[in-house]
Amino acid sequence: MIEARNLTKTFKDKKRGVITAVDHVSFTCRPGQIYGLLGANGAGKTTTLRLLATLLQPSSGTATVAGHDVVSAAQQVRTHVGFLAASTALYARLTAREMITYFGELNGMSATAIKARIKQLSAELDMAEFLDRRCDKFSTGMKQKTSIARTLVHDPAVMIFDEPTLGLDVMTARAIVKFVRECRDRGKTVIYSTHVMSEVEKLCDTIGIIHDGKLCAEGTLAELRAKHAEQDLEEIFVRIVGLEDTK
Amino acid sequence: MNWHNIVTVYLKELKDSLRDRRTLLSTILIPTLVMPLLTFGVGTVMSKVIKKAQEEIPSVAILGGEDSPAVVAALKKSPKLRVVATPADWKQAISDKKLRVVLQLPAKFEAGLLAGAAPAVMVYNYAGELKSENGARVLERYLIELREQTIADRLAEHGLAKTLARPFEFKRENVAPPEKVGGNMFGGLVPYLIIILCFTGAMYPAMDLTAGEKERGTMETLLCSPVARVDLVLGKFLMVLTGSLSAMGFMLLSMGLTAAVGGSLMGGGGAVKAGAGAASSRAAMDVIPMIDPVGLLGVLAMVFPVAVMFAAGAFTIALFAKSYKEAQSYLAPMMIVVILPAVIGMLPGIDLNWRLALVPLLNLSLVCKEMLSGVWHWNYIAIIFGSSCVYAAVALALAVKMFSREDVIFRT
Incomplete structure (x- = not known):
């Protein structure tokens, strides 16, 4: 379970002064659900997810992830989180097996447990063919599979996806979407950020629309459609964030 | 601080670095080749030119x-x-x-x-x-x-x-053992080479493990793990220190082998061998002066805190950079800062005093010169070792502090 309460993050910039990247954001994401964070580039999605993954510390407000506070128990939070983003890369000079083993070790797993987990993940993700090859020789699909295995090695209860399909081809993106769905089906708490409307429509149980660091709207797809009397999510999004008014 | 995590990070970085050509070049290949090249390459060419x-x-x-x-x-x-x-x-x-x-x-x-x-x-x-x-x-x-x-x-x-018009003649005869003569001749050069190689040995792993990771996107992946940041810094720092020390180790090993091979090629024993090998031929002595092995051990002990300082310093500076290239542009000019005191230490006539004993690198250069020529000023040695340890601790603390700063880690 993820519970964000007035989560706020400000940055100081020499030219622009104080920037509020995340502004009093509150939402709840339950186990067995996918919470979609929908927003344009620079809306504050990545910062929100980095706060939840404890990569950044909130300026004010807080959140609990799997029952642990992101401020006071950051390490425990990370033990229960799998974080996958377009920006989380692989060690090019390690093999897929070495990469997964390394993150298993960092998560405090025993050698036997890691070995068993790799065997299981390799079978599930069809990685046997390239498991002992170096990551720098991988295709995009192989890299994504290895990244997924890396995030899942310690079987986290919470999965955080930050635009995981960014820059991927259709087939690889479909595989990722399928994997996200499987995470939900296994009862994991899933938070998924994207700016691709179709992915949100296909995947998310609850949608939070974020703009200028603020959570502007929240609800299921059906609720949003009913509230705005509009079927097209893109139209709903534009109305909520008021992009057309500013043009 | 969790030693299991530190060792895990260190071993991974070691494996990763051993597969990186740039790191291997700066920590193993160049330090190994520098002495044979200087002795057999430059030294031989120079002696041939002078002889001609x-x-x-x-x-x-x-x-x-x-x-x-x-x-x-x-x-x-x-x-x-x-x-x-x-x-x-x-x-x-x-x-x-x-x-x-x-x-x-x-x-x-x-x-x-x-x-x-x-x-x-x-x-x-x-x-x-x-x-x-x-x-x-x-x-x-x-x-x-x-x-x-x-x-x-x-x-x-x-x-x-x-x-x-010439009431008397005079003759000069050397009473200094060959290793002391070698210490005086090479006493300045050896610390100079050690200081430079210690720095270059630390430079490339430091850049690869910080700015390089940021650039490749693996830093964020690593930060997602439940390992405390201080453990990540220490694991990575140990790898940078390994690079620095291995550069020095390979240079000294290569120096010993060069001396042994050079000595036997020129008709004498190994030049690093004291005592029995001391009576090596004049020809061998001309090219490869003998160095006191005890002095060399002393130098190694004195260099250790400086290597820690280099590793932590290079790590901190490279961590601030967004990319490998930016880190290079910060660290390359640092070579001058490192070389300058080492060069001053090589100059004749500059002797250790209390003030110079506190100047980092220059103090090392001067004390090593003395130790290699068999002079042991224990009071200076103590103050230089102590001050170097303090500088190293400050540099390491700075590295840990920098690694916990969001504006440094996520600097874009």
């Missing part, structure tokens, strides 16, 4: 001398000099290396010599040019011999003994 210059019979042109036929004739007969016709533009001929040296005999030189008061002669050469300098030296030696012969002749004319 010394073997050459220098060409001498004479200005004047028309009224000094005997002096000119004697000069022409000398097997050590080759008298050639004087070109019109003799200065240009010296510059063009067509002529090594010019001797100007003033008017009535020979007559003055016979009368007992000859005017001064002039020797013209091209300062700094090896063969011209050698020519001037040979010509001056000839003139000194001529002067001494004139004195001897005059004394003989008056029935006086030669010893009147």
Whole structure:
């Protein structure tokens, strides 16, 4: 379970002064659900997810992830989180097996447990063919599979996806979407950020629309459609964030 | 602090670095090759050039001398000099290396010599040019011999003994053991090389493990793990320190092997071997001076905190950079900061004092020079080791602090 309460993050910039990247954001994401964070580039999605993954510390407000506070128990939070983003890369000079083993070790797993987990993940993700090859020789699909295995090695209860399909081809993106769905089906708490409307429509149980660091709207797809009397999510999004008014 | 996590991070970084060509180049290959290249490459070429210059019979042109036929004739007969016709533009001929040296005999030189008061002669050469300098030296030696012969002749004319003008002779003999001589000769160079290699050895792993990881996107992946940041810093720092120490280790190993091979090639024992090998041939000594092994161990102990300081310093600076290229542009100029005190330490006449003992790197350079030549100033050694440890601790604390700063880690 993820519970964000007035989560706020400000940055100081020499030219622009104080920037509020995340502004009093509150939402709840339950186990067995996918919470979609929908927003344009620079809306504050990545910062929100980095706060939840404890990569950044909130300026004010807080959140609990799997029952642990992101401020006071950051390490425990990370033990229960799998974080996958377009920006989380692989060690090019390690093999897929070495990469997964390394993150298993960092998560405090025993050698036997890691070995068993790799065997299981390799079978599930069809990685046997390239498991002992170096990551720098991988295709995009192989890299994504290895990244997924890396995030899942310690079987986290919470999965955080930050635009995981960014820059991927259709087939690889479909595989990722399928994997996200499987995470939900296994009862994991899933938070998924994207700016691709179709992915949100296909995947998310609850949608939070974020703009200028603020959570502007929240609800299921059906609720949003009913509230705005509009079927097209893109139209709903534009109305909520008021992009057309500013043009 | 969790040692299991630190060791896990360190072992992964070690494996990763051993697969990185740039790191292998700076921590193993270059340190291994530097001594053989300096000794057998540059050293051999230099000794050959010097030997060739010394073997050459220098060409001498004479200005004047028309009224000094005997002096000119004697000069022409000398097997050590080759008298050639004087070109019109003799200065240009010296510059063009067509002529090594010019001797100007003033008017009535020979007559003055016979009368007992000859005017001064002039020797013209091209300062700094090896063969011209050698020519001037040979010509001056000839003139000194001529002067001494004139004195001897005059004394003989008056029935006086030669010893009147030269009442006694003196000889010089070295009593310093070969390793002490080597320490004095190489004492400045060894710490200089160690300091530079320690820094370059730390530089590339530091850049790869910080800015390189940020650039490749693996830093964020790593930060997602439940390992405390201090453990990540220490694991990575240990790898950078390994790079620094291995650069030094490989250089010293290569230096020992070079000395042993060079010594045996030139007819002597290994140059690092003290005692039995001390009586190695003069030829071997000329190229590979002996170094006190105890002094070398002392140097290693003194270098350790400096290597820690380098590793932590390079790590902190590289961590601030967004990319490998940016880190390079920050760290490359640091080489000058590192080299400068090492060079000052090599200069003759600069001795350790309490103030210099607190100047990082310069203190190391100076104390190592002394230790390699067998001088052990324990009070200075203690203060230098202590101050180096303090500097190293400050640098490491800074690295840990920088790693916990979001604006540094996520600097874009």
